[in-house]
Amino acid sequence: xxxQLQAKGIVFGYNxxxxxxxxxxxxxxxxxxxxxxxxxxxxxxxxxxxxxILAPERGSILIDRKEVTKMDRLEIAKNLSYVPQSSxxxxxxxxxxxxxxxxxxxxxxxxxxxxxxxxxEVLRLLGIEELAMSGFAELSGGQQQKxxxxxxxxxxxxxxxxxxxxxxxxxxxxxxxxxIVSDLVKKRRMTVLMAxxxxxxxxxYSHGIIMMKRGRIMAAGDPASVLTPExxxxxxxxxxxxxxxxxxxFIVPIRQIKPNGSGSKPGGRFFTSGKRRSRLPRSIAEIxxxxxx
Amino acid sequence: xxxxxxxxxNRSGKRSKMQEAHDSxxxxxxxxxxxxxxxxxxxxxFIITLGPLDISVAEAYRALLSRAYPSSFQVDxxxxxxxxxxxxxxxxxxxxxxxxxxVCGCVMQAVLKNPLASPFTLGISSGAQFGIAVAAVLGVxxxxxxxxxxxxxxxxxxxxxxxxxxxxxxxxxxxxxLILAGxxxxxxxxxxxxxxxxxxxxxxxxxxxxxGMGDLAAFSWSKITILFGVFAVCIPxxxxxxxxxxxxxxxxxxxxxxxxxxxxxRVYVLLISSLVVATVVCFTGTIAFIGLVAPxxxxxxxxxxxxxxxxxxxxxxxxxxxxxDGVAMNLIAxxxxxxxxxxxxxxxxxxxxxxxxxxxKEFWT
Numbered sequence: 094x095x096x097q098l099q100a101k102g103i104v105f106g107y108n109x110x111x112x113x114x115x116x117x118x119x120x121x122x123x124x125x126x127x128x129x130x131x132x133x134x135x136x137x138x139x140x141x142x143x144x145x146i147l148a149p150e151r152g153s154i155l156i157d158r159k160e161v162t163k164m165d166r167l168e169i170a171k172n173l174s175y176v177p178q179s180s181x182x183x184x185x186x187x188x189x190x191x192x193x194x195x196x197x198x199x200x201x202x203x204x205x206x207x208x209x210x211x212x213x214e215v216l217r218l219l220g221i222e223e224l225a226m227s228g229f230a231e232l233s234g235g236q237q238q239k240x241x242x243x244x245x246x247x248x249x250x251x252x253x254x255x256x257x258x259x260x261x262x263x264x265x266x267x268x269x270x271x272x273i274v275s276d277l278v279k280k281r282r283m284t285v286l287m288a289x290x291x292x293x294x295x296x297x298y299s300h301g302i303i304m305m306k307r308g309r310i311m312a313a314g315d316p317a318s319v320l321t322p323e324x325x326x327x328x329x330x331x332x333x334x335x336x337x338x339x340x341x342x343f344i345v346p347i348r349q350i351k352p353n354g355s356g357s358k359p360g361g362r363f364f365t366s367g368k369r370r371s372r373l374p375r376s377i378a379e380i381x382x383x384x385x386x
Numbered sequence: 387x388x389x390x391x392x393x394x395x396n397r398s399g400k401r402s403k404m405q406e407a408h409d410s411x412x413x414x415x416x417x418x419x420x421x422x423x424x425x426x427x428x429x430x431x432f433i434i435t436l437g438p439l440d441i442s443v444a445e446a447y448r449a450l451l452s453r454a455y456p457s458s459f460q461v462d463x464x465x466x467x468x469x470x471x472x473x474x475x476x477x478x479x480x481x482x483x484x485x486x487x488x489v490c491g492c493v494m495q496a497v498l499k500n501p502l503a504s505p506f507t508l509g510i511s512s513g514a515q516f517g518i519a520v521a522a523v524l525g526v527x528x529x530x531x532x533x534x535x536x537x538x539x540x541x542x543x544x545x546x547x548x549x550x551x552x553x554x555x556x557x558x559x560x561x562x563x564l565i566l567a568g569x570x571x572x573x574x575x576x577x578x579x580x581x582x583x584x585x586x587x588x589x590x591x592x593x594x595x596x597x598g599m600g601d602l603a604a605f606s607w608s609k610i611t612i613l614f615g616v617f618a619v620c621i622p623x624x625x626x627x628x629x630x631x632x633x634x635x636x637x638x639x640x641x642x643x644x645x646x647x648x649x650x651x652r653v654y655v656l657l658i659s660s661l662v663v664a665t666v667v668c669f670t671g672t673i674a675f676i677g678l679v680a681p682x683x684x685x686x687x688x689x690x691x692x693x694x695x696x697x698x699x700x701x702x703x704x705x706x707x708x709x710x711d712g713v714a715m716n717l718i719a720x721x722x723x724x725x726x727x728x729x730x731x732x733x734x735x736x737x738x739x740x741x742x743x744x745x746x747k748e749f750w751t
Contacts, residue, residue, distance in 0.1 A: 146642045170645030177640055184501070184635045186690025189408055194633045198645040202629065202693070213405060225404045226411065248644070 096158070097122040097284040098143070098252050103152035105135075105142050112138045113149070114308040120301070122251070123282040125275060127295040130305035131329055136288035137178070139305070140254045143286070144175045156252055170198035174245035176255040180237065185230040188240050192216060195247035208247075215243045219273060235266030242273060253277070255287035259294060267291070271298045296320050296341045304328055317342055326350065415694050418687060422701045426481065429705060433712040434473045438720070441465055450474065479605025479669070480711050480725070481704040482613045484676055486621075486666045488703020490659040491677030492684065492696050493624050496631040497652045498561040504678035505663040508564075509546045509571030511674065514667045516575040517542030518597045519582035522590045535597065539668035546571050547660030554653050561652075600673035600726025602711050609669055616665045620658045621700070627651055628692040635690065675730045676703045679737045706733050 098120045105113040113135050120126050128136045141147040143154050145161060154161040156172045164172070174195070189212060196208045216222040219239050224232065229240060238258055245253055255274065259267040275298050277283045289295045295302055295316065302319040304312040306328045312319045320342040325333045332347045401409070434446035441449070449469035451459040461469075487505060494503045505511055517538035520526055526538075553559050553567050583594060630646045638648040663677070680703035681695065688694045707729055714728035 141639070144643050146639050166642065166647050167645040170643065173643075175640075175643035177637075177643075180636050180640060184495075184685060184690050186632070186635075187411075190632070190689060190691055191636075194629075194636070194644060197629055197633060200629075202626065213402075222402065222404050226407050244644075 095122055096120070097124070097156065098286065099155040099158075100139075100143060101153045101155070103139065103142055103149045103154070105138060105147060105149045112308050113142060116152070116305075116308070116310055118303060118310065118313065120284055120286060122284055123278055124300045125278045125285045125287075125298060126301040126303060127299040128286065128288045128303045128305060129290070129292060129295050130311075133307075134305040134328075135308040136305055137256050138308075140175070140256050140286065140288055144173050144254055145169055146175070167198050170248060170250075172250055172252065174248040174250040174253045176238075176241045176245045176253065176258055178256045178258070178260060179234075180229070180241055185228045187226050187228055188216070188221065188232070189225040191229050191240055192243045192247055195244035198248060211247050211249075212243075215246045218246075219243050233266075234261045235263070235269060238262060238266070238270055239273070242270070246277070250283075252284045252286070255285065257288050257290060260290060267294060274298070292320060292325070292344045296343065320344060411689075415688050415691075419694065419698060419701070422698065422705060426701060426705050426708065429708055429712075430474075430477050430481075433477055433708060434469055436712055436716045437468070437473060439465070439468050441469065475605050475607055475610060476602050476711070477708055478610055479613070480602045480708040482610065482617060483602065483666045483670045483673065484680070484704035484707030485700035486613070486617060486662045486703075487673060487677040487707070488680035488684075488699040488701070489621060489624060489696055490663045491679075491703070492681035492692070492699035493627075493631060493655050493659050494677075495681055496635055496692060497655045498564055499635060499637070500561060500565050501682065502678070503565060503568075504674075505659075505667070506672070506674040506677060507572065508550055508568035509575060510543045510660060510663050511667050511672045512572045512575040512579070513546030514539035514543035514664065515594075515598055515672060516579050516582075517668075518671075519579045519586075519594055522593045523582045523586050535593070536668045539597075539671075540664050542575075543664035543667055544660060546575070547656065547664065551653055551656045551660065554649070554656055596724065597671040598726075599724035600671040600729070601724050602670060602707075603722070604669055613665055613669065616662060620662045623658050624655065625693075625696055627655060628696060631655070631692040631696075632690060671724075671726060673707065673726045673729055675726075675733050676707055679733055680706060683737065706736075 096119045099118070101117050103113050103116040104111065116135075116139060128139060130136050138147060142149045142152075143161070145154075145164075145166075149162075159172070161169055161173070192212045192215065193204060193208065196204060196211065200208050213222065213225075216225055219242065221236065221239050221243065224236060224240070229237065232240065238261075242255075242258070245255075253274075258270050258274070262270065271294055274285055274287070278285050299316055301314065302312075302316050303310055304319050304324060311328055312324050317340075320335060322333050322335050325331060325335075325344065330350045332350055334345045334347060336343045336345065431443050431446050431450075434450075435441050435443055445461055445465055446469060448459045449461045449466050452461055452466055453470065491504045494505065494508065495501060517540070518535050520542070521535050521538040549571060550564055550568055554564055579594070579598075583591060586594060630641070630651045633644050633646050634641045634648055634651060641648040641651075667673075681699040683702050684695050684698035688698050707725070710728040710732040711725045713732055714723040714725050717723060717728075
């Protein structure tokens with residue numbers, strides 16, 4: 094079985110407080126895998142550690158069985174591309190120049206016509222060619238996100254990492270971005286690992302889901318096996334109903350559950366006592382060996 | 387250099403409207419670069435004519451070319467001496483100083499991701515000013531003779547830079563930290579200079595004040611040679627990092643993900659630009675405006691590609707400084723107004739005009 098991206102025992106922390114605790118997984122080629130979990134669970138940190146934006150204290154990351162920690166920055170950029178949540182730029186430049194930056198790992202001081210042609214191809218692929226001469230700062234959130242994906246695409250890597258690419262977008266643009274990413278996986282056979290908050294989007298588009306809490310992987314597998322009411326309740330402290338929507342789980346939130354076990358309805362006027370959920374169900378105790386191939 | 391050229395790109399084989407618009411933009415960039423170089427050549431010819439000795443523009447160019455081609459271009463010896471020994475060194479010094487300050491402002495703004503970053507706001511100029519104060523009041527200097535003041539200004543400017551660069555090397559130091567540290571240094575050395583002024587006698591005070599205002603009068607061919615030597619090494623080293631600077635304006639995380647070691651590039655750029663700035667300010671004194679504004683002017687006209695932006699910031703800085711110096715020398719002749727005052731007087735209205743008229747609504751965000 095081929096493995097495109099592999100993480101082994103990643104540990105990371107700021108000062109003495111650990112953020113990632115021994116995270117391991119394997120992802121096969123042409124897979125779209127989503128990391129979900131509550132705020133502060135370590136999703137974005139994990140993505141940044143894989144791209145070596147943050148340096149893990151321990152553990153190894155392999156792409157096509159090559160160790161990322163032994164690569165220099167340019168070599169990493171040839172193997173892994175990263176789409177940040179947003180790009181707060183100090184100085185604006187036009188869309189073409191912004192996307193051309195993604196060619197940096199492949200070019201010298203001068204960009205060739207070939208590099209420029211690759212940029213035009215990607216702009217056309219994402220349907221944003223007409224924005225080429227617009228200032229990046231003048232674009233809407235959805236358009237900016239597409240430009241950032243375009244910049245990552247011209248890096249021409251086999252693996253793309255995305256950090257909550259839909260978080261600031263309306264529902265139309267959320268689907269637009271997810272469709273683009275999904276197409277890249279199908280047509281370009283890319284492997285995509287993304288952090289996502291929206292469980293339904295994760296369910297609709299992912300081949301595999303990694304569910305995290307407090308820096309550990311608590312559940313992993315295909316959407317139907319991970320997005321269960323028990324798992325979501327244990328990880329998010331939210332009671333949900335999960336329905337099947339054309340074979341994909343569809344999650345309907347019902348109410349919050351206080352960590353001490355008491356539940357509250359929105360508005361908070363009526364409190365009902367719930368079952369104590371201080372311990373995780375056995376089915377989602379920490380998982381160390383995960384294969385999403 | 388053989389490269390695969392695939393200029394026609396859509397299926398019909400024609401370049402799209404957007405590609406044509408981009409081609410025009412690239413052409414406009416090159417055209418602008420050529421235009422501002424031509425402007426500076428014309429400006430030089432015009433400014434040489436200004437002064438007590440009446441020299442025409444044609445005579446000015448003839449005098450400039452007479453040393454290279456003595457048989458083809460002849461002028462009277464007095465004109466030749468005035469042009470080559472008095473007026474031209476001042477203009478060349480102004481061009482080099484303006485170029486250096488413009489370039490350094492541009493790269494400092496990029497690595498610190500802050501539109502307010504400049505050699506002045508980072509405290510380098512006030513460090514040099516303090517060096518002058520130490521030499522003037524205490525008579526303590528690293529060098530003697532003609533380099534008594536210059537040597538101290540250079541050393542203290544580098545000391546300030548070393549502090550900022552040291553801070554930049556500390557893991558976790560953000561660009562905001564560096565800017566704040568620069569401002570703190572600025573205040574500290576300004577206060578120290580004020581203290582020295584308080585105890586200075588009239589002659590010492592005059593020395594300190596005139597240096598603080600910034601002036602191009604001190605330029606001789608020997609100083610220009612030093613400046614040129616430093617530039618010949620440092621400016622290409624900065625230009626080499628143009629791509630990295632483009633990417634670093636998107637933030638360190640993005641820069642790292644595209645293969646740029648942001649921390650290392652920041653230290654590299656600050657180190658080299660500090661050397662350039664220290665060399666310039668020790669000869670000219672405090673000329674605050676150029677390093678801040680020339681890059682913004684260039685950015686508004688050319689966009690954010692540092693391959694164009696770095697030289698354009700330099701040439702615009704040189705143009706503004708030389709033009710301001712021309713006005714400073716001739717506005718209320720024979721009194722010469724210090725150049726540092728005039729750069730702000732000439733440059734600020736132009737900058738405000740560009741900001742209000744700006745092609746781009748938001749040239750920084």
